[in-house]
Amino acid sequence: MRIPAHSGKLTTVIVAMTASVAIAGVEFSISPGPYYIGAPFDLTIKVINESEHEPPTLPEIEGADVGEIFRSTQQTIINFKASRTVVYQFPITPRRAGPLVIPSIQIAIAGESMQTSPKTLTVSKSDSGDLLFVEVHPSRESIYLGESLELTLEIWIKQYLDRRNNFGTATDMQSCIDFRNSSWGLFGELLEDLRRLPVRHGQRTDAGGVEHQYYVYQLRRTVWPEKTDLLDLGNISIIVRYPLRVDRDRTFFFSEARVTRARPVIAAPEMDPVVVKPIPTPGQPPWFNGAVGRYQFAVTAKPTEVRIGDPITLTMSLRGGGQLDLLQPPRLEKVAPLVEQFKIPDEMLAGEVKGNTKRFTQTIRARNDAVEEIPQIPFTYFDTASEAFVTLHSDPIPIHVAVSDRMAVSTMVESDTGSRVSTRLTHRGEGILANYSDIDALLSEEGFATVPQTVAWIASPPVLFLFITLVRRRHTRLKFDVAYASRRTAKTTALRALQRAATAGERPDNLREEAACVLAAVTQFVADRCGSPEMSLTRAEAVQRLRQGGVSQERVRSIDALLDECESLQYAGSGSQRADALSARARHCINELQKERF
Helix, strand or coil: CCCCCCCCEEEEEEECCCCCECCEEEEEEECCCCEECCCCEEEEEEEECCCCECCCCCCCCCCEEECCCEEEEEEEEECCEEEEEEEEEEEEEECCCEEEEECCCEEEECCEEEECCCEEEEEECCCCCCCEEEEEEECCCEEECCCCEEEEEEEEEECCCECCCCECCHHHHHCCECCCCCEEHHHHHHHCCCCCCCEEEEEEECCCCCEEEEEEEEEEEEECCCCCEECCCCCEEEEEEEEEEEEEEECCCCEEEEEEEEEEEEECCECCCCEEECCCCCCCCCCCCCCECCEEEEEEEECCEEECCCEEEEEEEEEECCCHHHCCCCCHHHCHHHHHHEECCCCCCCCEEECCEEEEEEEEEECCCCCCEECCCEEEEEECCCCEEEEEECCCEECEEECCCCCCHHHHHCCCCCCCCCCCCCCCCCCCCCCCCCHHHHHHCCCCCCCHHHHHHHHHHHHHHHHHHHHHHHHHHHHHCHHHHHHHCHHHHHHHHHHHHHHHHHCCCCHHHHHHHHHHHHHHHHHHHCCCCCCCCCHHHHHHHHHHCCCCHHHHHHHHHHHHHHHHHHHHCCCCCCHHHHHHHHHHHHHHHHCCCC
8 A cells, every 4th residue: 555646746847838738847746744764755756748858866865765766657638638747756765753854856858957945854753552563583592504593573463443344354454564665674585476474363462451452464484594693684674554544435346445544653573682603613524514404315326337437426415404505515525535546526516406305416436446445425414403513424335446448559550470461452253252343333332311201200209209398398387377377368368358248238238347347358468468367457557567568659548548438438337439349449459469578
């Protein structure tokens, strides 16, 4: 939920234009107060009917953070007069209480520089009182570096109950959390794919001994601290727009409760300190690689019958519950018996993680034929439960190393000492050893003939394998990737909805129903194509998504005009569009949008 920016103008410049367009100018506005620490508000600059201008820049504001600029364009036609407005929004987040000075802002319009006067706002500290509590509960008070820690973030929101408007469920209160402007620290990554927070009921007793009901929203995460000292949660500041008044929006088709007045409350988490301790150095074996936790260790080798210098592949498997992605391989160069008998490449092994097992492979080569086994390979981890180093040893692997076959140079150029080399050429005219007298016939028999059937038999297995792989991959993605599946079927789904709309429009006095169906079909098509299949878009949001996706301006205007006509028919019951033409127009727009890449 976001408070709209619609406060009074700071500076307005008006220039007379031709009668075919609306007047031009610049408007500066600031979201209405009150202003609180950590609660963002917007500074808005509107450039009206002026294409030649430089985007404004906002100077640094002492005591506040300025977020990324948001730019949008609005096209309106009133009384046959066109108006184009470019809107720039700067989110500003106060970081301290007291006066906040918005400095002068300059903007160049058609070569002329304009600026606002400085504006002073009053920032207060938002006392959450008993409306909001934020807590973080760690699974332990101290851990070792490299050890995992379970953290639970709990957001306690006091229940607001409005029985008349049927408002106050867990979903209603979660909608009051300002996810975009809150700071989540270590828990920020969890919110990307999470649409609904796990929730439970809780009770708290105030200073007067009165018990109040709360919704407790939870986020759980496993972390592996990267440095010693006290655990740093990052910047966590939760903003809740707590309801003060709720009204019900009623339309022809639905009724919805909406918060019309809210108070921002902000809370930072409370947590007992967690100490991250370093791994002790006394008693560390030379081959210790930093592993923390508990592991099982096994080594296999293939082949076990080789010649001197032939490669032997060692597979080292580590199974455990630690952070396997960062787990280092056993340090083979520190194992003296292995280094003495085998050549070991000097390279860093990446390893492969599958489930709770990580495997490393390394190639070694026997130095001589006296090697009879691959010696024990040690692996050491630090056991946090016993606070001691534990060393595991693999079993010795028997191998057989033979001497490599070598051919002396003399055997390549000399024959047996008991035989004599004939230096005379003998002509044979009989049998299969007869000399060829026809050179052309001899050369013609050395060609390799291929036929189409042979090529087809050779090529068919890899082609078939590739086809099956692509089909299975597409089937799997359609099954598990909701956004991809919705994008692929967006047009089909929309056309089916339009067919239902056309059927509704054929019945008398159902123009409003058809308009609502067309509006829903087009906006849902845009949501599906943008990868937001579970999000319902308003007309303005759908048009904005199309513009951000690079859709041509002509098609965006066509879609906007269609949706405007649908809204007019749906809510006002009036419009110039005939019932049987709405679905046809929408079908044409969707077919055209299908050609766009957005």
